[in-house]
Amino acid sequence: MLEAMANAARINPQQLAWMRERAGLTVDAAARASGVPMQRFEAWESGDAAPTLLQAVKLAAALHAPLGYLFLSQAPDEALPIPDLRTVDSHAAPRLSLNLQDTIRTALQRQAWYADHLRETGDDTPLPFVGRMRTQTRAELIAADMHATLTPRTQQPDGRPADPMQALIEAAERCGVLVMRSGCVGSDTHRTLDVAEFRGFAIVDPLAPLVFVNLADAPTARLFTLVHELAHIWIGSSGVSDLQPGNHRAVERLCNAVAGEFLAPGEGFIKRWNAAGDVDVTTRAARIAKALHVSAQVVMRRALDLSLISQDVWREHYLAELQRFRDQVGGAGNYYRNVSAKNSKRFARAVLAEALSGRLLLRDAGQLLGMQPSKLQRLAKELDT
Numbered sequence: 001m002l003e004a005m006a007n008a009a010r011i012n013p014q015q016l017a018w019m020r021e022r023a024g025l026t027v028d029a030a031a032r033a034s035g036v037p038m039q040r041f042e043a044w045e046s047g048d049a050a051p052t053l054l055q056a057v058k059l060a061a062a063l064h065a066p067l068g069y070l071f072l073s074q075a076p077d078e079a080l081p082i083p084d085l086r087t088v089d090s091h092a093a094p095r096l097s098l099n100l101q102d103t104i105r106t107a108l109q110r111q112a113w114y115a116d117h118l119r120e121t122g123d124d125t126p127l128p129f130v131g132r133m134r135t136q137t138r139a140e141l142i143a144a145d146m147h148a149t150l151t152p153r154t155q156q157p158d159g160r161p162a163d164p165m166q167a168l169i170e171a172a173e174r175c176g177v178l179v180m181r182s183g184c185v186g187s188d189t190h191r192t193l194d195v196a197e198f199r200g201f202a203i204v205d206p207l208a209p210l211v212f213v214n215l216a217d218a219p220t221a222r223l224f225t226l227v228h229e230l231a232h233i234w235i236g237s238s239g240v241s242d243l244q245p246g247n248h249r250a251v252e253r254l255c256n257a258v259a260g261e262f263l264a265p266g267e268g269f270i271k272r273w274n275a276a277g278d279v280d281v282t283t284r285a286a287r288i289a290k291a292l293h294v295s296a297q298v299v300m301r302r303a304l305d306l307s308l309i310s311q312d313v314w315r316e317h318y319l320a321e322l323q324r325f326r327d328q329v330g331g332a333g334n335y336y337r338n339v340s341a342k343n344s345k346r347f348a349r350a351v352l353a354e355a356l357s358g359r360l361l362l363r364d365a366g367q368l369l370g371m372q373p374s375k376l377q378r379l380a381k382e383l384d385t
Helices: 001-006 013-022 028-032 038-047 053-062 066-072 096-118 138-151 165-174 219-235 250-264 265-275 283-293 297-306 312-325 335-343 345-356 361-368 373-384
Strands: 178-182 188-192 200-203 210-214 240-241
Touching: 013 028, 013 053, 013 066, 013 361, 028 038, 028 053, 038 165, 053 066, 053 335, 053 361, 096 178, 096 188, 096 210, 096 240, 138 219, 138 250, 178 335, 178 345, 188 200, 188 335, 188 373, 200 219, 210 219, 219 240, 219 250, 219 312, 240 265, 265 283, 265 297, 283 297, 283 312, 335 345, 335 373, 345 361, 345 373, 361 373
Parallel strands: 178 210
Antiparallel strands: 200 210, 200 240
């Protein structure tokens, strides 16, 4: 008994309860994640018993929090410096999940490192397009300026049509935007991102603007998300987006309109839609998508924003696309390609350049990129191909 008391970690039970709720777990789920019986977890949370230091370490890991949080007298302020622009039924959305919060924190850390890197290397001229437009600017003008600045390629070197998503990512990164994409928190595939919670976010910075696209979404919907988030950079407005058609926030409505105009200009789109003849909506969308070199989901979203179809029709099509994506059976894909997507190639190349020149420890480079230091050389070769 005395030995157990001597080995006990003097945690704050209230902090344990707060950390569990922060992780969105019930007592039962938190106990299972920590590898202890529910009764023992309840005793720790009530203060009737205390874990050992080793158990406290496992608790913190299971609840995705720093060990030190267990010993604080009160919960820390974890406010994130990025507006939450999501809505549910025209009201502010619930608190950001821990998975989304951690994803944003990681993005902010990488963005801060990259901005410091630019300053240290003397490449600290502000990017002219960041915040160049205003929220009062017409969507058509913003879309035109984005096209003129980004100029995404339409063909591959061999003459085949370029993939619109990949071409736009390359164009954005070439202009200085960090484009990050993932469907999970870091490399933890058990912590998946919820597309019902958010589709993407944008973090405005004059040197290192950043956009993030949630890869848990259907592939056919991601291009619209990417353009929407880039529109946030153009108007100088950071934020977490859900891209819901009914979102009442003026900034979100504008970015939706810009994305639609960028991918399928309104006047020509309406003519194509009306000229499609007496065919069902799905066939009409497929024909226009082929002509515009975009997905049918982009066409359906544009038709919705132009009041050519109802929200119910759009939602049915989108949910069907999302379900098809979720039903697909596939592996994790190329590891190095996934790493570059999570970090953005621009960011990864900057970190690798510092590491391979000896100015950055391999250990620190691995932490920044979320990978083992022993794999950095291979990543560098993959990025060069």
